[in-house]
Amino acid sequence: VGRKGGGVLLVGGDDATAEALRAAAEPLEMRVAVAEGLAAGLRKIAEERPVVTLLSLDMPGVDLDLASRLAEEGSVGALVLLSDQVGPKLAMDAARAGAEDVIGTPVSAAALTEVLRAATARATSVALPDDRALAEDGLIGGSAGLVDAFKTIGRVGPSAATVLVTGESGTGKELVAQAIHRISPRARNPFVAVNCAAIPEDLLESELFGHERGAFTGAVSRKIGRFERAHGGTIFLDEIGDMSLVLQAKILRVLQEREIERLGGEERVRVDVRVVAATHRDLGALIENGDFREDLYYRLAVVKLHLPPLRERGTDVRDLTLYYAGRFAREHERPITAVSEEALEILGRHGWPGNVRELRNVLERAVLLGTGDTLLAEHIDLEGRAGPAAPQPRAATLPGYSPEMSMAEVEALHMEQVLRRVKGHYGRAAEILGMHRNTVSRKAMEYGIGVG
């Protein structure tokens, strides 16, 4: 075969079809072989092992039974049937016989190109894992960084140690916390998660510690807080770096005294809770700025566990893609059973600023958009992807900008934003800023910009 796109074999069909096929195969870099009769065709199939076989149903001795046997036997690659009498019944019967497609003759080169492209994608696709594998949790992959994280989970899970999970947004910090809980002696008791960044400041305290009726406007009844709900189990404090200093002090007190007090209440309630905390922020820098208590940091970071960003996890993207494609296909009842190599390549090349959460969103959308049984490159929408709360499509204003700033300060601020956005990648920042990479690196040093 020898060419990039593999080989395509035409069995039967007239000269015009052969000509159209050659024209269609050229841009796809596929080699074309033609067999005029059935016997020659079967011989060529055995010799060539084509990626796609086009079989004419109008040839003597060829019918849907034969097509079915060939498709089942598998050496034909993707089987596409040709006929000058294509109708709904034949289309249905052909699908039942295992053919990828059935097309009417005469056929144009453009139509054949599409058929070949789709058939090739399906023939070179990767099957999704079975249901049993899908039952596992979402911590998927075998990259070095993830394996290190697994080892730490295995080591600290059974203990009672407080764990601090760090990593960019969307890397799966809550999954780690759940895994730690699951292998701990507390597994039968509750796992309670709190996102400290999402809950409004004035509600977070009552959410964590509970309140008595009438403790404040809106406290319509007595409420049990999440620390109490997690009694005997694990509480996961996500985005701990976004918590106010006042609440940090209260969390520290809980960690020290293992007691909480409901808002508006007088009694102290004993709680037996393991704390797993997480943040995407650089707590060291926050401590330096006075935004995070150092004593709380040391209480939380008894064991530190870092989750690498997806772009550093190599082939994990592939494993995660197969996992999530399978999961969403099942959830949305879509007939997808495989992902094409081309789609996997595109996903593997992406930078994934939103990490696994972003990949998940892209795949859910792809599964919903997908029409056949294989997820193709055309179903992957990386341009139109949107996070759960995407920024508004409007002119952005530099956060922190003030008209009193000097040009140098504005430049530094803008560079910092750009570097944050590209996760410190100087090459990509240089493209956005319209500067040479070395200039970006020099100025970043000059302005003391760190990318946290």
Add this chain to the structure above:
Amino acid sequence: VNPIERTPLRFESADATLPDLPDLRLLREALVDASRVDEAQIWGGGARLSTIDKRLIALGDVEQRISEIGDRVRRRTERVMISAVAALRAVEEKDEAAACRHLVAAGEAEEAQNRLDEARAYYEKALEVGRRPRDRRGESLALRRLARVARARGELDRALALYSESREVADASRDPEGFVIGCLGAGHVLTDQGRWPDARESYLRGVERVASEESAEFVHLCNGLSVVERRLGDFEASEEWLVRGEAVAPAAGDETAAAYLQHGRGKLYLAKGDPEAAQAVFRDALGRPLDFAARIVTLLNLAEALRMAGRLSESEASTRRAEELAIAHGDLPHLPHVYVELGELARQRGDRDGFIFFEQALDVLRERGLPPLDIALAQRSYARFEARFGDRDAAIARFRIAEEIHRRIGSERDAEEVALEVERLEAGPSDINEDHDGKQ
């Protein structure tokens, strides 16, 4: 602090820092408009729970808009003063009917910026002046404006009395248009109170006296009657009124009225349990030119239809689009509806953290003095959310608050519905999944 390390202010901090004064209302709208999603949180686990409170304020944007905001204040003040002086001039010329109209115009300028107390003061003066002349159309108009403010304030009994009086004055002064608008307004208030047969009666009186079927008033009356019949469960009659309204809406040339009819048709499909057909109607409406407020309402209706059809991701996307639009226009009154819808979605998804949306909705409603009916409806949704997660005490407490509000504003039927929900909650399982939200 080095500007590079400065963390932009969150909306919740900005909001908590400023007093809640009418003078700062436009500034608050500008803060909403200048708020941005915290990009560092976009892919965080809590992003699905994001609300206006967690957005970051670009204070530079607000600073740049101060003179524009000042201009809006100045233009309003100027309009009010021009109208006030014109009223004085009319009094000098013994034209009290004109004086009344000018005072109403001053009130309208205040009302347009949601300064209801100030608007009410002008309308009361207009009424005082309008009672004197032979031409009592000004009096009828002032009464209707006072009724509108009372309705916006949730003073439904007062609003109803004012609309009734306006109708009588209009009738006595041979002002058929004023009479019909009075019927329409009274019908709306009775609808707010859940007094469906009385609302029907009021709308029908309007239909009997309307000068032309090809008028905006007639289309609004048809829509009101369709709502009433739908709420009474007579879908066929509801459909008939919609058809009558739709037949004359193009000739009436009132796009708002046409949009209401379309809204009513979608709601009718929802009531009939056909969310797919409702979606088609709302999507069609979105394809037409709509002002931002109508677009927000339509997006929320579409979200509800999608949620009912179990298409939760799409429902969330539609709600978030409504939120973006409300934020881009600094439109605080619609934000609570957005957050209640997101809360409903969280309930359906079994996402306990969805309480954040209800708290945010109530916060905006309370802080902005928005209609009590909206607070009652938000509390009812919140109560169902609490019940869904087994917190029966909190659910009952919230239902009781809603019931009390309904009784206070005179919507007895809604109050009874809530009392029934409490009864069921006390007797049955903790999860109430049926919807009885009393929305129009």
